[in-house]
Amino acid sequence: MSKVDIESLKVELRRGTQIMMVLSQLSNKEYGYSLLEKLIEKDLSIEAGTLYPLMRRLESQGLLKSEWDTSSTRPRKYYEISALGKEVLDELLSEWKKINEEIIKIVGKTNE
Amino acid sequence: MSKLIEKYIYDVTRRLKEEEREDVGNELRANILEMVENESNEDEVKKALYSLGSPRQIANSYRNYRGLISPIWMGDYLYTLKIVLIILGAIGIVFGLIESLQNIETNMVFETIFEVFFETIGNAFSSLLSGFAIVTLIFIAIDRYGEKKDDWKVEDLPEVPKKTDLSISRSGSIAGLVVTIIFGSIWLYVLYYSNLYLGWFEVGGEWVVEESIFNLEYTRLFVILFGVSLLVEAIVYAFKIKYAQWNYNLLIMYVISKILSVVVAVVFLSGDLISVDFITRVSTDLTFTYDQVENFISIFLSAIIGIIIVANIIDLISLYFKKIKYLK
Numbered sequence: 490m491s492k493v494d495i496e497s498l499k500v501e502l503r504r505g506t507q508i509m510m511v512l513s514q515l516s517n518k519e520y521g522y523s524l525l526e527k528l529i530e531k532d533l534s535i536e537a538g539t540l541y542p543l544m545r546r547l548e549s550q551g552l553l554k555s556e557w558d559t560s561s562t563r564p565r566k567y568y569e570i571s572a573l574g575k576e577v578l579d580e581l582l583s584e585w586k587k588i589n590e591e592i593i594k595i596v597g598k599t600n601e
Numbered sequence: 602m603s604k605l606i607e608k609y610i611y612d613v614t615r616r617l618k619e620e621e622r623e624d625v626g627n628e629l630r631a632n633i634l635e636m637v638e639n640e641s642n643e644d645e646v647k648k649a650l651y652s653l654g655s656p657r658q659i660a661n662s663y664r665n666y667r668g669l670i671s672p673i674w675m676g677d678y679l680y681t682l683k684i685v686l687i688i689l690g691a692i693g694i695v696f697g698l699i700e701s702l703q704n705i706e707t708n709m710v711f712e713t714i715f716e717v718f719f720e721t722i723g724n725a726f727s728s729l730l731s732g733f734a735i736v737t738l739i740f741i742a743i744d745r746y747g748e749k750k751d752d753w754k755v756e757d758l759p760e761v762p763k764k765t766d767l768s769i770s771r772s773g774s775i776a777g778l779v780v781t782i783i784f785g786s787i788w789l790y791v792l793y794y795s796n797l798y799l800g801w802f803e804v805g806g807e808w809v810v811e812e813s814i815f816n817l818e819y820t821r822l823f824v825i826l827f828g829v830s831l832l833v834e835a836i837v838y839a840f841k842i843k844y845a846q847w848n849y850n851l852l853i854m855y856v857i858s859k860i861l862s863v864v865v866a867v868v869f870l871s872g873d874l875i876s877v878d879f880i881t882r883v884s885t886d887l888t889f890t891y892d893q894v895e896n897f898i899s900i901f902l903s904a905i906i907g908i909i910i911v912a913n914i915i916d917l918i919s920l921y922f923k924k925i926k927y928l929k
Contacts, residue, residue, distance in 0.1 A: 521632040521635070522632050522635030523635075536653075536654065537652055537653050538653045538658065538659045538662065541629065541632055541653075541659075541663075542662035543662070545625070545663065563631065563634060564631055565635075566628045
């Protein structure tokens with residue numbers, strides 16, 4: 490039997506859900522590191538090397554808006570969810586629910 | 602400012618597009634500085650950088666990377682590439698042979714073989730490279746600017762190809778081996794004693810060898826080379842008998858033996874094969890000038906060279922389309 494790279498399958502499965510996590514936590518302004526800490530505090534597994542590029546990509550897609558705050562000694566780039574981002578988040582969440590229901594329907598309750 | 606952080610940022614941003622380097626760099630720097638309490642503490646900086654991951658990986662996530670050719674076109678791209686490379690490789694070998702034979706710099710047989718062999722390979726390689734570049738560029742253009750809609754009709758679906766048998770008949774291989782050995786031995790014998798068997802015979806009265814067609818010194822030089830080439834061919838037949846079907850090892854051996862035998866034959870035919878005495882004799886007896894006869898012979902030999910090369914290329918291409926394509 491060929492050995493399956495289970496880690497990369499997990500990463501792939503996780504990738505789409507991370508977008509929901511990030512969008513859902515940005516109703517208030519956060520900068521990269523503060524969001525990372527917030528997610529880690531809530532026991533979500535995401536790495537800095539994944540999060541920072543993801544925020545930037547979501548911004549380029551118009552789901553987040555950003556601004557540099559240079560007033561303090563440490564300049565920070567703050568991100569916040571945009572109106573489009575909110576719409577997309579709602580869509581994604583209901584899709585996620587649907588997928589979840591479908592999975593349960595087809596393989597029974599997980600965790601058994 | 603920590604030197605390590607700057608080095609890390611540089612290594613990430615140099616992999617990105619010019620216009621986003623500065624912004625990504627600033628953001629990354631700000632984030633790293635948040636992660637460390639004291640940026641002059643090198644251990645702390647190292648820990649933060651390691652937690653971010655390798656510069657290559659993080660740059661890749663920033664790049665939002667999309668391959669040059671999208672997966673939709675990949676299959677067609679690889680298929681086209683394969684066919685174009687086979688054809689260009691064959692053409693490259695032919696022109697490489699012709700070109701290197703015209704500019705032989707040494708008189709030594711072995712050196713000539715090496716020179717011709719490597720120049721030919723080099724020429725084929727460079728035409729493969731340009732073929733690769735052109736096909737790739739065309740597909741990038743199709744991918745970027747071609748029709749986005751993928752219209753198709755059931756009428757356009759290709760026929761299912763017949764499954765091709767990869768097996769090689771053992772009796773055919775045995776017959777080939779026997780023929781190779783018999784005619785090979787005769788050929789080597791003729792090369793060694795050419796003045797006995799191939800010559801200008803006086804008709805009428807007794808048949809006497811007066812002028813040998815071939816340059817005996819020249820043909821004897823090639824006994825070993827043809828011997829090696831025949832040996833390789835015999836070995837390939839032996840493996841054909843052993844495996845009784847095509848596989849990659851066999852294919853590689855087969856191609857090498859083909860190239861070797863073509864190179865040896867072509868070098869043999871393009872040297873001082875025909876003896877001066879023979880040309881002189883023909884020209885006096887048939888009232889041509891020496892140059893005319895020499896010219897005629899060289900055209901004749903070139904034609905044979907051409908036929909040998911073309912026949913072998915056709916053989917290899919047909920082998921590919923009939924069998925190798927289906928190798929898994």
